[in-house]
Amino acid sequence: MDINRQQKAPIYEALEEFKKRRVVPFDVPGHKRGRGNPELVQLLGQKCVELDVNSMKPLDNLCHPVSVIREAEELTADAFGAENAFLMVGGTTSAVQAMILSTCKAGDKIILPRNVHKSALNALVLCGAVPVYVNPEMNAKLGISLGMEIDQVARAIEDNPDAKAVLVNNPTYYGICSDLRAIVKLAHSRGIKVLTDEAHGTHLYFGENLPVCGMAAGADMSAISMHKSGGSLTQSSILLTGKAVKADHVRQIINLTQTTSASYLLLSSLDISRRNLALRGRESFARVAKMAEYARNEINSIGGYYAYGRDLVNGTSIYDYDVTKLSVYTLDIGLAGIEVYDLLRDEYDIQIEFGDICNILAYISIGDRIQDIERLVGALQDIKRLYSRDRTGLLSGEYINPEVAVSPQKAFYAEKKSLSIKDSVGCISGEFVMCYPPGIPILAPGERITKEIAEYILYAKEKGCSMQGTEDPAVEYLQVLA
Amino acid sequence: MQMWFSEYHTVNVKLDVRIEEQLFSGKSEYQKIDVFKSYEFGKMAALDGEIVFSDADEFIYDEMVTHVPMAVHPNAKKILIIGGGDGGVAKELIKYPFVEKIDVVETDKMFVDVCRKFFPEVACGLEDPRISMYYDDGLRFLRGKNDEYDLIINDSTDPLGHTEGLFTKEFYGSCYKALREDGIMVYQHGSPFYDEDEAECRKMHRKVYKSFPISRVYQAHIPTCPSGYWLFGFASKKYHPLNDLDAERWDALGMKTWYYTTNLHRGAFMLPKYVEDLLEEEETR
Numbered sequence: 001m002d003i004n005r006q007q008k009a010p011i012y013e014a015l016e017e018f019k020k021r022r023v024v025p026f027d028v029p030g031h032k033r034g035r036g037n038p039e040l041v042q043l044l045g046q047k048c049v050e051l052d053v054n055s056m057k058p059l060d061n062l063c064h065p066v067s068v069i070r071e072a073e074e075l076t077a078d079a080f081g082a083e084n085a086f087l088m089v090g091g092t093t094s095a096v097q098a099m100i101l102s103t104c105k106a107g108d109k110i111i112l113p114r115n116v117h118k119s120a121l122n123a124l125v126l127c128g129a130v131p132v133y134v135n136p137e138m139n140a141k142l143g144i145s146l147g148m149e150i151d152q153v154a155r156a157i158e159d160n161p162d163a164k165a166v167l168v169n170n171p172t173y174y175g176i177c178s179d180l181r182a183i184v185k186l187a188h189s190r191g192i193k194v195l196t197d198e199a200h201g202t203h204l205y206f207g208e209n210l211p212v213c214g215m216a217a218g219a220d221m222s223a224i225s226m227h228k229s230g231g232s233l234t235q236s237s238i239l240l241t242g243k244a245v246k247a248d249h250v251r252q253i254i255n256l257t258q259t260t261s262a263s264y265l266l267l268s269s270l271d272i273s274r275r276n277l278a279l280r281g282r283e284s285f286a287r288v289a290k291m292a293e294y295a296r297n298e299i300n301s302i303g304g305y306y307a308y309g310r311d312l313v314n315g316t317s318i319y320d321y322d323v324t325k326l327s328v329y330t331l332d333i334g335l336a337g338i339e340v341y342d343l344l345r346d347e348y349d350i351q352i353e354f355g356d357i358c359n360i361l362a363y364i365s366i367g368d369r370i371q372d373i374e375r376l377v378g379a380l381q382d383i384k385r386l387y388s389r390d391r392t393g394l395l396s397g398e399y400i401n402p403e404v405a406v407s408p409q410k411a412f413y414a415e416k417k418s419l420s421i422k423d424s425v426g427c428i429s430g431e432f433v434m435c436y437p438p439g440i441p442i443l444a445p446g447e448r449i450t451k452e453i454a455e456y457i458l459y460a461k462e463k464g465c466s467m468q469g470t471e472d473p474a475v476e477y478l479q480v481l482a
Numbered sequence: 483m484q485m486w487f488s489e490y491h492t493v494n495v496k497l498d499v500r501i502e503e504q505l506f507s508g509k510s511e512y513q514k515i516d517v518f519k520s521y522e523f524g525k526m527a528a529l530d531g532e533i534v535f536s537d538a539d540e541f542i543y544d545e546m547v548t549h550v551p552m553a554v555h556p557n558a559k560k561i562l563i564i565g566g567g568d569g570g571v572a573k574e575l576i577k578y579p580f581v582e583k584i585d586v587v588e589t590d591k592m593f594v595d596v597c598r599k600f601f602p603e604v605a606c607g608l609e610d611p612r613i614s615m616y617y618d619d620g621l622r623f624l625r626g627k628n629d630e631y632d633l634i635i636n637d638s639t640d641p642l643g644h645t646e647g648l649f650t651k652e653f654y655g656s657c658y659k660a661l662r663e664d665g666i667m668v669y670q671h672g673s674p675f676y677d678e679d680e681a682e683c684r685k686m687h688r689k690v691y692k693s694f695p696i697s698r699v700y701q702a703h704i705p706t707c708p709s710g711y712w713l714f715g716f717a718s719k720k721y722h723p724l725n726d727l728d729a730e731r732w733d734a735l736g737m738k739t740w741y742y743t744t745n746l747h748r749g750a751f752m753l754p755k756y757v758e759d760l761l762e763e764e765e766t767r
Contacts, residue, residue: 298622348652349651370619371589371646374619374621375650378624381652381656382659385655
């Protein structure tokens with residue numbers, strides 16, 4: 001990384017320059033620097049609406065970048081140690097989908113763990129590729145899916161030598177990493193591309209003593225949620241590619257679905273955040289890791305909670321752990337994670353990232369302060385004092401091995417009928433069901449609905465998880481293949 | 483030359499105080515600390531641009547958070563002051579001969595050092611041998627405490643600043659846990675007059691009302707506070723602030739005060755109708 005070059009923020013600088021010229025807008029957006037929408041200015045501020053401008057020569061165009069956006073992408077590639085980088089404005093969803101659409105066509109196989117984000121499975125619906133699932137090992141106590149074991153990946157490749165790509169979560173939402181270097185080595189030896197979903201891994205590129213990042217491990221493509229640990233605005237993201245990927249083709253794929261009116265608020269936020277990470281990322285993430293570690297120790301000393309960390313690492317299914325994550329197991333105080341999540345918000349004005357059946361996850365980032373950590377720890381202690389109860393009757397999460405009956409695309413477009421969740425057992429699902437967050441499907445199109453899956457969905461609903469994915473807004477009926 | 487200190491009480495209302503000179507300005511890990519010498523209020527300490535106390539009105543606040551619970555609790559021996567870095571509350575408490583131990587927990591050491599230097603007549607409260615000083619986060623300090631204190635005084639002023647954590651349900655819950663079975667907690671309740679303050683005031687009462695069996699609010703006039711009107715909270719596991727007031731016992735101590743009397747004690751709990759109404763609304767929510 002060229003640290004002198006990284007001082008630049010070309011999109012941001014071009015916007016500042018453009019503002020000084022006081023150009024009269026006879027182009028879109030129609031609010032014309034906010035004048036046409038005073039209430040919006042009241043809400044967002046003059047500075048913000050002034051930056052909401054259209055693509056033009058001095059500001060480049062995201063669909064075909066030749067000047068400042070191109071330079072910003074080059075700087076991004078340099079900062080992340082990638083061959084090429086693409087600024088994305090459709091969320092990391094668009095980056096994940098661009099990875100899959102760039103490597104798989106209809107009927108192609110892709111090896112992936114089942115605990116992928118729904119954006120990956122949506123890409124299969126779009127392109128018609130067929131998933132080959134590597135069953136992630138479960139931690140039975142914590143009820144979470146772990147990483148992909150190298151032996152399992154090897155077996156999947158052995159059984160499917162024609163697979164086009166392997167997709168790896170690096171890390172998972174909970175901070176768990178697979179042996180990425182070994183997976184890359186193995187896949188590349190068989191001519192298979194490796195895609196890393198690094199929605200929760202921006203910081204791995206800049207922090208020290210953290211798990212290896214996709215590009216450093218030799219992955220071919222990586223989807224990076226800059227707006228999570230990177231500090232940019234929500235919905236902005238980055239796609240990285242390695243040496244063996246044709247960048248011009250990837251651009252074509254991205255342009256299939258990307259807006260032609262990319263927001264300069266998002267683009268400039270990516271530009272500034274990249275600069276910030278390149279210049280100060282190391283110290284920032286050292287501080288984040290320290291805060292997370294402090295919180296872990298404090299929470300563990302309350303008793304009843306289990307805030308896990310590197311102690312989980314086992315060399316295979318948990319090859320490494322991202323210590324900036326703060327996941328806490330709550331079942332021992334007799335509360336499901338989602339119940340603690342709701343209590344924290346409703347009773348203590350603390351919003352955490354998510355709660356699942358057994359755990360909560362608090363997102364610690366460069367914006368956190370130690371006094372807020374004290375609040376979180378204090379609230380967890382108070383919840384234990386006031387709300388803890390006997391844990392009987394609480395389900396622990398379990399991995400339900402999916403049976404892929406037909407491809408996601410075929411199932412999604414098939415003739416369907418609507419059945420209640422209970423009655424749908426034995427049928428093939430035509431849609432997704434998931435708790436959001438984390439947005440990992442419990443059921444994906446093309447999978448057979450088992451009794452365990454139906455019960456799990458009903459239990460998660462009862463505990464207060466926000467369910468989505470189904471056509472039925474109330475998530476009482478499922479679309480199944482007719 | 484004229485120098486004025488402006489403190490915004492709302493975006494549309496400010497209090498201007500003419501300044502003779504600025505005695506100190508510094509930035510700690512937590513906040514900006516300023517000390518001014520003013521013509522009207524004497525020396526004033528400001529945190530993040532807001533006056534926290536001044537020579538002229540410090541006595542009102544310090545007396546009201548101290549003597550009100552002390553005249554109710556029959557035997558407060560072990561006391562915790564949270565955020566009492568200026569020493570004003572400690573200065574009042576050490577006047578009680580039967581108090582055995584006072585723990586003062588303040589996050590910001592620089593604030594204590596500044597008070598010791600510029601307000602020695604207030605900070606002298608921290609020099610008593612019964613005082614133990616802890617530089618720590620209030621919530622963190624409370625975490626390990628169970629059934630330990632007779633009285634907890636939350637001396638932090640700003641529910642929106644770095645002490646935000648001391649105006650939360652987790653804080654009140656932690657205090658409850660740290661108090662003995664007949665313990666009392668007294669805390670800043672803000673000012674109910676301006677809309678933006680009213681919301682905070684309501685929230686506080688809602689949280690405390692749920693956390694303690696007895697939760698009453700009392701008032702005082704403090705000129706440098708927004709609208710000059712300030713509320714305090716009295717939360718208690720057993721003693722009622724009026725029914726259990728032992729005026730004779732307190733009067734017999736013969737303590738010299740400038741604001742507090744046991745007569746005023748009773749009056750302080752008689753609130754204006756609009757304040758009563760908003761508190762009651764929160765109790766029935």
